Amino acid sequence: MEQFTAFSDAERRRLDELVSDRRERHAIREDIIADGAHSPDCHVILSGLACRYKILPDGTRQIMAFLIPGDLCDAEIFILKVMDHGVAAMTPTVTALVSAEDMKAMLRETGCLGEALWWGTMTDLGVLRERIIDHGRRNAYERIAHLLYEMLVRYRMVELTRDDSFDFPITQTDLADATGLTPVHANRTLQKLRGDGLIETSGKTIRVCDPPRLKDVAQFNGAYLHLDRVHEPARVGQRPGDLV
Missing domain, CATH: 1.10.10.10 (Winged helix-like DNA-binding domain superfamily/Winged helix DNA-binding domain)
Incomplete structure (x- = not known):
């Protein structure tokens, strides 16, 4: 997030606290969050590698993006009832769980944290647009x-x-x-x-x-x-x- 803006010491401490509170470990190929599932928390990649993917009716898979440390897996989950794609670990991966309420609070703020979260979302969408260009051109x-x-x-x-x-x-x-x-x-x-x-x-x-x-x-x-x-x-x- 600090590729977008410089955080104050207080903002940095707040982020550190949020990602230190609760963590999950995921094995290779394990879903961090499954397609069609709902989670009360957002997941942040702390270590490892994950991917966004979709399984088609014929069983084939499309990987839409890779997620590396610092990436949010499912920032939209507190708005959507269920995920419209899956996120899976490609390697042993550790995620931090940030509650939906904390995410909402940060997004409603006018300071650097809220802006940086929106920057992350826009970058995520930019990566997906590049995949469309890949397949088309x-x-x-x-x-x-x-x-x-x-x-x-x-x-x-x-x-x-x-x-x-x-x-x-x-x-x-x-x-x-x-x-x-x-x-x-x-x-x-x-x-x-x-x-x-x-x-x-x-x-x-x-x-x-x-x-x-x-x-x-x-x-x-x-x-x-x-x-x-x-x-x-x-x-x-x-x-x-x-x-x-």
Whole structure:
């Protein structure tokens, strides 16, 4: 949230208290909240990796977004009666539970907390819009390049990269479900990205070998992540543009 605005010490303490009060651990593939379910709480990813997904009547799955530490899974649940999609853990994942009443109170505030929550929602919607563009206009090579560059930027935001490397422990089936490709096509596309010297993979770690070139291949424009709203550099000497 501090990619959007700088919090006061009091606001930071309040957030720390909210995410420290109650926590849940989720196993790989376990639903954090199921499609059609309701929860009295909102879930915030503290560690691990999760995804938004939908299962079609024929049993196939579409992954619509990946959720990393700091992301809200279900900010809309206190408004909706039930979820219209599922959120599942891709790795062992820890979430913090924030009550619907606390969420409502923060959203009604006029200070930084309320604005930052709205910023998070707008960014979430921006990611979903990019997935629509993926399926409508990007070819497989551009589609996977765009997803990997987006994840690099998002992991940079929460300081979970190491020399342009990040842990992305998903299977080829997961990648295919996220990009609308078959696992075979997704695998061939990854091999081409490796062969072209754009990425390297080691286990579940991805290293972007040439970030400017990958960004160019992906035709990546980070405006949908709204990093231009940062009031102060996230770290000493770092500016929003450094993240993208």
